[in-house]
Amino acid sequence: MxxxxxxxxxxxxxxxxxxxxxxxxxxxxxxxxxxxxxxxxxxxxxxxxxxxxxxxxxxxxxxxxxxxxxxxxxxxxxxxxxxxxxxxxxxxxxxxxxxxxxxxxxxxxxxxxxxxxxxxxxxxxxxxxxxxxxxxxxxxxxxxxxxxxxxxxxxxxxxxxxxxxxxxxxxxxxxxxxxxxxxxxxxxxxxxxxxxxxxxxxxxxxxxxxxxxxxxxxxxxxxSYAEWEATTTKIHSNNDVFNRLIKRGVDDMRVLLTDMGYGKFPVAGLPWFGVPFGRDSLIAAMQLIPFRPEVAKGTLRTMASEQGKQKDPWRDEEPGKIMHEMRFGELANTGQVPFTPYYGTIDATPLFLLLLTDYVKWTGDLELFNELEENVSRALEWIDSYGDRDEDGFVEYHQEAAKGIANQGWKDSGDSIVHRNGDLAVAPIALAEVQGYVYEAKTSLASIYIHLGKKELSNKLQDEATKLAAAFEESFWMKEHDYYALALDGHNDQVGTITSNPGHVLRALMVKEDRAKKIVNMLLSDRMFSGFGIRTMAKGEAGYNPISYHNGTIWPHDNSLIILGMSKAFFFKEAAVAIKGLMDVAPSFEYDRLPELFCGYEKKAVKYPVACSPQAWAAGTPLMCTQAMLGLFPDALNKSIQLAPYLPDGIDELTVTDMAISDGVLNIKVMREDNSFKTDILLNTTGCTISTLEQVSP
Structure with missing residues (x-):
């Protein structure tokens, strides 16, 4: 249809x-x-x-x-x-x-x-x-x-x-x-x-x-739409495709907003996921922060309102856990399905902490942090206890709900966590990207607690993060492939399939530069990069299938998280290559709308048959890519902004207007000139000092 x-x-x-x-x-x-x-x-x-x-x-x-x-x-x-x-x-x-x-x-x-x-x-x-x-x-x-x-x-x-x-x-x-x-x-x-x-x-x-x-x-x-447009950060470039991508992303985000009484937040997507959805809502709000930071506030409050309170195997609920999905229909209300809400997600809890710390870095709003500090404490307690069920230092999942979800990361289809020999991994399963989320959440919280004068708690979190990073290197690195494993299975054996998941770890700055470079090289290799995007799984793997939901297709949001990590880890040129791929494929889809996912064929725009459209984190992809292009990472608490622009081929000029940071706005213009990118600060009322790293263009 x-x-x-x-x-x-x-x-x-x-x-x-x-x-x-x-x-x-x-x-x-x-x-x-x-x-x-x-x-x-x-x-x-x-x-x-x-x-x-x-x-x-x-x-x-x-x-x-x-x-x-x-x-x-x-x-x-x-x-x-x-x-x-x-x-x-x-x-x-x-x-x-x-x-x-x-x-x-x-x-x-x-x-x-x-x-x-x-x-x-x-x-x-x-x-x-x-x-x-x-x-x-x-x-x-x-x-x-x-x-x-x-x-x-x-x-x-x-x-x-x-x-x-x-x-x-x-x-x-x-x-x-x-x-x-x-x-x-x-x-x-x-x-x-x-x-x-x-x-x-x-x-x-x-x-x-x-x-x-x-x-x-x-x-x-x-x-209401005119007001939304007038009060949203404005992006304009010399590239019409990119301009349309931005407008489509902002407009799609607006229509996906819903309010359950705690402020507006993005539902996951239409037609079937117009509901609160832990990881999707949190990631979409994260993508939207440079454009509408107050949506993060509504998302955080909504998720906090349903934070787990008890141990309930029927709903995979545990104290401190952030929900996966909430439903409101007759079957949910009568207990015939466990979605009231359902908590079968391993990543929503650390993503909740990541969104909060990102929000504070952009806004300096410690009032919201203080309001949610008890929720933060409960989330951290869940990570360290229920999240680490075998006490090996990693956060892992295991389905308990009879009508729940078996694989509880973002790749949640039944065949998505597969060994290199084609065998499905057995739970409990520790995913690579989740360890990155936990590491970044703890290090970011540590910096906030230092600002609040809670040095002992800050040191504790930083120490835990350092130990996690060391354990991750020891257990997840695959020397024979120069890459990280997708996961550890229930026997603590590596699930060695080459996938996009380790790319999420880049933004955590959790791995050393030489290994980060190897991640980037793999992600942009012919096995992983189709020319239009980074695949979820590498060609040649036993589970690879270019039309499989999670095992070879291309997900724009997956790419956006990887791209932002590349930018944060100073792989600017590589980030630009991945952005260009998404720009090239966008006109193949109706109204330049990036879908939830598309097939992973080489330089072919092949639609996935049942992709949601509009989908929140697909809509947010060009927005997060804009942040990556700017190399923009604010720290409002310390009144500093890092700016390191690098534009992909096809964009020679980029203007940003009314971007809310700290207590003011930032307006900038980036231009490609000769062999570098020139940045003009048109307006800076943020009270932050801007450190600009000059990039050399190809």
Whole structure:
């Protein structure tokens, strides 16, 4: 299915390219909130026939416009409608929990015409897990549908004792209404237009949305996007592809924001992961810090609110652990799936600490750190106790939940942790990148605690990090491959497959320069680098497959974390090569949108069939790449900024405006001149001293 999706807050609409929700489609189109489908059918017909699509725009995530026309319609007795007599425009958007669907019909027939148009609706209230085929179980009961001349309401009594309803209202008098269908008769002269607006309101318990005038709702929505754009860091270059990548990334991040009461945070992606998602939300917020640092604050508070409190094997919950994924549907509420929330993730807890320390480095906001200090302590305790279940100094995972996830790193498919001989690794499993996250979290926290006067705690964390680094070198380095192992398995044997995972360790500055160089060389070798991106697994490995979800495909976010690490470790030229690959492939995808992942073929842009789009950490990839291009690493607590620009081929000029750092903003311009990059500081109100490292261009 080629789909169209729009979202605002916690409500999203997934349709086909015509704008319809076809009944019983296997892909699961519909109107969703709280993991429940509140519309399972919505189709438009003209005289009971499906219109012909002319254009279907999806360049905006918050509004969709579809243009159609009528087919030729006649009977043996009469002409009903000449082909292409009617222009049909469907415009839909979401505001304050209401989906607005505007149908505008314009006649281009030379004489007055009369025709009918119909809208068909159904609501099955299915749980997301059932729609996706992951789970079946006890469900509730569909009740009587209320119908009047101005509204239709579907009702459902859930197995979780929650009443749900879908209320549909319209603003014109119909020719008829019956359960699931509304018909209108239109009489139009040439160039005359008729518009009907539907307001579709999901209701959960006592939570009810009230529609307002559609034009006012749309203006309020547009105003919120204008405010977002005006207050977001602006990037402009001489390269149109890169400019479009940045705009697409910023716009996609905006539509993926949701607020559970603790501030806005990015959900993982659409259509199936519009929920709080530990590692995805944390990494996306990390990518977004140079553009919107306050999103990190909302993300941290949201994750802290659900930090593990007890030992609960059903949900893989442990005290101090940060959640993996939270669901709100009928099956979760009745305990038929463990996602309330589910905690089966090994990396969300150290990533929580990393996001907090990154946020403090950019903003100097110690108030938030003080607010979350107890959460920090509990997270550190989890890392050192439950996280290190065999007390070998490494953080490892092991699934306990019967309906949980077996592999609990970011490569969480069942075949992703595989030995060089093709055998799957057995748990508990210690992943390379997770040790890097822990090391960086502890060293970064140590520097904050020094600033707070807690020298003893700072020294303790630094000592633990130093021991971890030494143990990592001893246990993960594979001398015969000049590279680090993907993981250690349950026998503490190396999982020696060559993968992208060790690339994440670069930003931790955990390994010595000579070995960091060997990581970089491998990542940009023909085995790992396709020309368009760094693969998840090297060609030639037993598990390699260019179309496997985690074993040979290319994930933009994976590349962005590696690229930032290259920049931080002073491999600027190599970072630029990887960035150029992503720039080269972007135009191959619709609206220059980097997808969740794509296939790992050599210099070929081959789509992965079920990649989420938009996906938060894919949207954040060009944003993090911008930070890497600038070599920009602030330390607001110590009032310093490191700046070391190196632009990839194709970009000769880059301007940054209104980048929030510390208590002010930074505006800079970078230009390629002869054999180096010149940096002009246009404005610096941050109160920080800037140290600029001049880079030589190729």
């Amino acid at each position: 080629s789909y169209r999706v729009i979202k605002e807050d916690d409500l999203f609409l997934l349709t086909d390219e015509n704008g319809d929700i076809p009944k019983d489609h296997t892909y699961g189109p519909g109107l969703y909130t709280k993991d429940t489908r509140f519309l399972s059918e919505m189709t438009l017909t003209i005289n009971k026939e499906k219109p012909i699509m002319l254009s279907s725009a999806a360049d905006e995530n918050y509004i969709a416009e579809i243009i159609m026309t009528n087919p030729h319609q006649e009977t043996e007795e009469e002409l009903l409608l000449w082909r292409e007599s009617i222009e049909i425009k469907r415009k839909r958007f979401i505001h304050d929990g209401v989906l607005y669907e505007q149908i505008q019909l314009t006649s281009f027939a030379p004489k007055p015409i009369v025709f009918n148009f119909e809208m068909t609706f159904e609501a099955d209230f299915k749980d997301m897990f059932i729609i996706r085929g992951f789970q079946h179980g006890e469900i509730g009961t569909k009740n009587k549908t209320d119908v009047s001349t101005s509204s239709m309401t579907f009702h459902y009594s859930g197995a979780d004792s929650i009443e749900r309803a879908t209320r549909i209202e319209w603003d014109k008098v119909p020719s008829y209404v019956k359960e699931g269908e509304i018909g209108f008769t239109c009489s139009l002269s040439h160039s005359e237009t008729e518009t009907v607006t539907f307001a579709i309101c999901p209701e959960i318990g006592d939570e009810k949305s009230t529609p307002i005038q559609a034009d006012k709702a749309l203006q309020a929505l547009k105003d």
